[in-house]
Amino acid sequence: MPDKTVIWIDEGCIQCGWCQNLEPAIFFVSQHGCVIRSDARRDITQSENRDERSLLRPGVLDAEGVVFMRFIADGCPVQVIKLSADIPEGVLLQNL
Numbered sequence: 001m002p003d004k005t006v007i008w009i010d011e012g013c014i015q016c017g018w019c020q021n022l023e024p025a026i027f028f029v030s031q032h033g034c035v036i037r038s039d040a041r042r043d044i045t046q047s048e049n050r051d052e053r054s055l056l057r058p059g060v061l062d063a064e065g066v067v068f069m070r071f072i073a074d075g076c077p078v079q080v081i082k083l084s085a086d087i088p089e090g091v092l093l094q095n096l
């Protein structure tokens with residue numbers, strides 16, 4: 001399951017820094033918003049991952065890491081951090 005995880009950032013990030021402070025290997029926050037780091041993604045692209053929906057690279061998250069990601073997402077003040085469990089059924093993921 002952790003190797004099938006997709007994380008993306010919806011519109012509306014307020015650059016509070018919460019996610020990066022807790023998981024700097026995955027999140028990068030700048031004045032332009034929050035992105036998912038390229039070296040954490042299979043497509044090696046740094047962006048919000050809204051359009052690409054790239055999977056995380058194998059080994060980036062273990063099962064405990066997924067739980068921690070949910071904690072981070074729940075703590076986002078504007079609730080824009082999304083995990084693959086939020087993808088509606090039937091939507092294909094890239095790079096499966």
Ligand code: SF4
Pocket residue numbers: 009012013014015016017018019020029033034075076077078079080081
């Ligand atoms: S926790 Fe949410 S609002 Fe704060 S930097 Fe991360 S994505 Fe943006």
